[in-house]
Amino acid sequence: MGFPGTWMTESESVVYRVVPKCACSTIGQILYYSDHGRFFDGDIHDSTAGLHKWAQEQSQPLIERNVKAHQSYAFTCVRNPYTRILSSFFDKICGIQRNGRRYRGNLVPLLIQKYGIEVGGEDGRQEFDQIRSFRRFLLFARDTIRFKKPMEPDIHWSAMSGHISTFIVNGGRYDQIFYTEKFNEGMQKVLDTIEVRHPVDLNTIPRFNESEGHGPKRLHPVEDYFDDLSKHLVWEIYKRDFQLFKYDFENPGNKLPKGEVDLDEVHARLGD
Template sequence: MGFPGTWMTESESMVYRVVPKCACSTIGQIMYRSDHGHFFDGDIHDAQGGLHKWAQERSQGPITDNVTARKSLVFTCVRNPYGRILSSFFDKICGIQRNGRRYRGNLVPMLVQKYGIEVGDPETGFEFDQIRSFRRFLLFARDTIRFRKPMDPDIHWAAMSGHVSTLIRGGGRYDMIFDTENFDAGMSAVLARAPLRHPVDLAAMPRFNESEGHGPRRAHPVEDFFDDLSMHLMREVYGRDFELFGYDIDDPSRRAPVREIDLDAVHAKLGG
């Protein structure tokens, strides 16, 4: 299966397994900056050079050689599943994408028809019942992940453990997994261990949130979106994410992890 979703600096200073909706745009830009001394002009997901990506055929050999021989620091970044699924909803379902269209063409009309979801309209300020629509989207996300109906799960709401596991099952091993809730500390630790061509000042760098400003702002605290049924669905679909990455499944308002990630446990449970 190789190493899907894996990026590596051209200098091979570090290897990163992308987990969507977990600061991947920022991390990719940091990797690019550490090699070239400047940030990529545009969305780093669009970069066709300057960074090895598994999706580019020319990069697959170097990534495979590096990861299987464990030549470089390998890391990834995770996020509280409650915040991550909300971000997926507001960005991918409610938001207008950078191409000026809705995400995945007919996806949103299908959700409106089959699940009764509302997404609002930019012309009217995206006014709609966010909580009701999100809970219906969560039911759809559960259906895609558990039953692969009415479609296969999208990478933006597929479980983080599934993304993280591919590198392990391919023969790689993570040196670090940190959380977005403590991003500066985690990313600083990565940069301190990698042989950088150019230093990166995390405090001075711009934010790279490609979805910001293209959809509705969340109008309620995280915990307001999750009633008993929603929390049951989260446990059903993302229970392993909460367990492996140290988040509190019983308290949606508790953003930060409640314990450190046990790397040995992650490799043992995701390596099968």
């Protein structure tokens, strides 16, 4: 299986396990800059040079050798499950993607037909009941994750622990897991630990939020989208994420974690 979703700087200064919807565009650009002294022109997910990625065949033996021998500092980044699934809905379901089309072609028509969701019309700009549609989308997300119907789960709303575990199961070990909500603090710790060719000033670099502007703006506070049933579904999908990464399940309005990640616990529980 190898190390899907794993990126490594060309200098092999650091290894990063991508978790979708967890600041991965910004992290990728920081890693690129730390080697080259400039940002990648475009979405870092589209780069085919300048950064080793497991998806690039020529990078695979280099990543595998490095990770299995733990030659470089390895890290990943997590996010509150409530805000992550909300972000996925507004970006991937309601939004028009970079290519000018809907995400995954027939996905949105399927959701409209089978789950009765609305997405703001053809361009995502018309008014619609965001709360009702999001809750219906949550049912769909649960169905894909629990039952793999009507399709396989998508990487943008499958559990973070699932992404993070592949790295561990196949022989990798994390040195740090930090929070999107405390981004500068966590990323600075990574940069302080590794040797970079080009220093990065986190206070001045742009945030590369590639999903921003794709979809309609969220109109309500996070907690308004989650009633008791929604919270039950979120727990069903993301129970391990809440437990391992110490997020507050009881209060969707509290996006901050309640503790620190216990790396030993993460490796023990996700390494089976």
